[in-house]
Amino acid sequence: MKIFLAPMEGVLDHSLRDILTRIPGVDVCVTEFIRVTDQLLPESVFRRLAPELQQGSRTPSGTPVLVQLLGNDPVAMGENAVRAAEMGAPGIDLNFGCPAKTVNRSRGGAILLKDPDEVHAITAGVRRALMPEVPLSAKMRLGFQDKSLAIENAQAIEAAGAMQLTVHARTKVEGYKPPAHWEWIARIREAVSIPVIANGDIWTVDDYHRCRQVSGCEDVMIGRGLIANPFLAQAIRCGEEGLGAAATWQQTRSLIQVYHGMVMARLEPKHINGRTKQWLRMMQRHYQQAEVLFSEVRAERDPQRFAELLQAVEANG
Known part of the structure; x- marks a missing residue:
């Protein structure tokens, strides 16, 4: 398989x-x-x-x-x-x-x-x-x-x-x-x-x-x-559903941070936040926490400030 x-x-x-x-x-x-x-x-x-x-x-x-x-x-x-x-x-x-x-x-x-x-x-x-x-x-x-x-x-x-x-x-x-x-x-x-x-x-x-x-x-x-x-x-x-949203959100949140940093390194500033927001929107189907995080960052246009918001969320757990 x-x-x-x-x-x-x-x-x-x-x-x-x-x-x-x-x-x-x-x-x-x-x-x-x-x-x-x-x-x-x-x-x-x-x-x-x-x-x-x-x-x-x-x-x-x-x-x-x-x-x-x-x-x-x-x-x-x-x-x-x-x-x-x-x-x-x-x-x-x-x-x-x-x-x-x-x-x-x-x-x-x-x-x-x-x-x-x-x-x-x-x-x-x-x-x-x-x-x-x-x-x-x-x-x-x-x-x-x-x-x-x-x-x-x-x-x-x-x-x-x-x-x-x-x-x-x-x-x-x-x-x-x-x-x-x-x-x-x-x-x-x-x-x-x-x-x-x-x-x-x-x-x-x-x-x-x-x-x-x-x-x-x-x-x-x-x-x-x-x-x-x-x-x-x-x-x-x-072979099970055990790896659910509650068990994996903290690790996923860290991956979002890493991904945003990778996108910052290669895309023009005007495109950066859109890519990370796109992933967060798609995550909402599985993670309720992604909806909350998206609401906190959706209005931010500056990539560095966006990264700082993600870091603050990570620090606050």
Whole structure:
């Protein structure tokens, strides 16, 4: 059984990957997507979105990091996959799931699921370009407007040479609205022979067990659930809900401080507080204390003053 940390553009950057993998439980991370048009991107782009490439393609705690690419040009996708692999990526993942309108308008992400032949062509282009020993995987949703092509898309990805498939159990139109249709993952798993990873609506240990039971998958990918509760993967490993909010908030609060310092070191001042506030907002689903902390810092615009407020909360327990 493996637990993958999902790619989430603008949220799960390398700083948060570092923080979340400090807690035992996550086996593999996937980067935010690197957008490919029709050109070979400079190495600086890869280093910016996947700085782990300079650290053996692992987070500081040692968790492997796969590089995800998004685009629709098979040749350019292949060339950029080769570049990522040459820079040390332990595997390449293809994005057929992003629901963002700006991405879909440029024929990237989930909109490609309207055409299984194009999905096949892109995947095959990357597979041809890569050395055989470089693992190639893909992540897809169940479709764009509906699920009618879900199995055909999955089979196209397999036929084109992908070695693993993650399925987010909703369509683009369904977005992130519950429920996640894990039963469709089971249908896809039965239709392909490559390993399938289940993704969507895993917020608790109980969700994890129900997802595995319904989907039939051994492995899962978790995004929002791990952001809301950084100790979720560890709780899953323990096989119980015992690592609850009361038990982990003090450690989580310290992680928030560390994360804010990391963001201060690399982003422009106008963007810093927004990243930390974004994480706090998402934590409110699991931690009532995060709602209280958010209310104390939400009006602060100065990053240093924001850090001082976090420190004061930490000092006061």
